[in-house]
Amino acid sequence: MDTYNQIPKILSFVLCVLAFAQVKAQEQKGPQMTPEMTEFWDHKVPIISPGEITENAAMTAPSDALVLFDGKDLSKWESVKGGPAKWIVENGVFTVNKGTGDIQTIEKFNDFQLHIEWKVPENITGKSQFRGNSGIYLQGRYELQVLDNYNNPTYSNGQAGSIYKQTPPLKNAMRAPGEWNVYDIIYTAPRFKEDKTLFSPGRVTVIHNGVVIQNNTQIKGHTPFTGLPKYTYHEKGSIKLQDHGDPSEPISYRNIWIREL
Template sequence: MKALGTLILLNFLFVFTMNSQDRQYPEQARMRPEMSEYWQPQPPVVTPGNRSQAPAAAPSDAIVLFDGKDLSEWQNSKGEAAGWTVHDGVFTVKKGTGDIQTKREFNDFQLHLEWLIPEGITGESQARGNSGVFLQGMYEIQILDCYQNETYVNGQTGSVYKQTPPLVNAMNRPGEWNTYDIIYTAPTFKADGTYRTHPRVTVIQNGVVLQNNTIILGTTEYIGFPKVVEHGAGPIRLQDHGDPSAPISFRNIWIREL
């Protein structure tokens, strides 16, 4: 009986195989280049700024945070008028007036700013043209004169302050303008207030990459280590470090929300 069952099964498999060989299947379509292309949605058109100008114009979709005329986009930490000095198309840190920050708040963005360490600057290490740009008011990218000026590496120009040193030192000499182009991705948080995704930053100074999609570990503390503080959108903040050596100037600041 068992042998009979085996014979029936073998006969079924033989017939199925023969029928399968006789059956005609449609040939798979030959791949063409257009099969892996898609055309919609088209990226929006953005007109780049005129790079031949000095300073270069902002892109057409940018929010201009300083146009050389006034600090109407800025305020101090109390929400009052920014007290820094505007002159000759730039603005300069006014010692003792405190940090200034944008009235608007941002999440992910591309930020452009230009800054100048004046000629004749004195001092050394951190006491030499010290300022900083804080992303979302929380995370400092160091501004400092590191032209032939040695300091701790995680406090150099372009460092994520007290966390990650820059890849290189790309400083121009005092009296020459430096540019920062910063691409920033804001963090997201879990229900318990810890990071779901960390903030990340890319910093380019004078066309040279200093930070390449660097993870920011938390707040950039002067004393102590990074802390995780849950937050939402935040301003761009510029630091009045109270540097006695010489005041830093800024110009041509714009931002593109991403």
């Protein structure tokens, strides 16, 4: 057989096979795609009214939020010791009443967006951890640190914006004493298996004065002062604010609201 003379026939056969395969592929692809095929017109996004910037708030609550402090009273809060919250409400803010203990929300939450504004006094004294120390405990057990770290060095995983004794903030975005700081917190609660062991850890994103300081950070467990964090089974939990017993002037809070996610 003259192999050389067979090459044109072989090429012709290969081209026929490729053409047939292309036709079959076109048939399997179905109709030509149009832009409208990937547009979701049936899904309606709920409409809410966003908050506003005012003289007394960095951002007021949107229409679908639960207001936890409206500047008038602590009716949404209680003492962790039992009974009413005993912190001091005055001029639209409330302030730690040293020695009365931590306070927590009466209502409990899982995943949420939390907005909270806080400041230390202009004439604050002390240094390191004794300078306006408080804390925001997510579900009552995972602490986001509150502290004056404007020209106040301390251990990095204990400064403002840290997940206390776990993860330092990415940046120090503190405002000077006497000025209001703002935390916007997006929190995903941990999940547990049927046998109450951990399935997935909690995660948190924190924006401090417009700056991302925790970016989908994994929470390693509860917040012990001594020892290592760990998870134990729990269900919904409160937002808890800490009375640290700081000997310097105490911290103040205002404009607190939450949106369940």
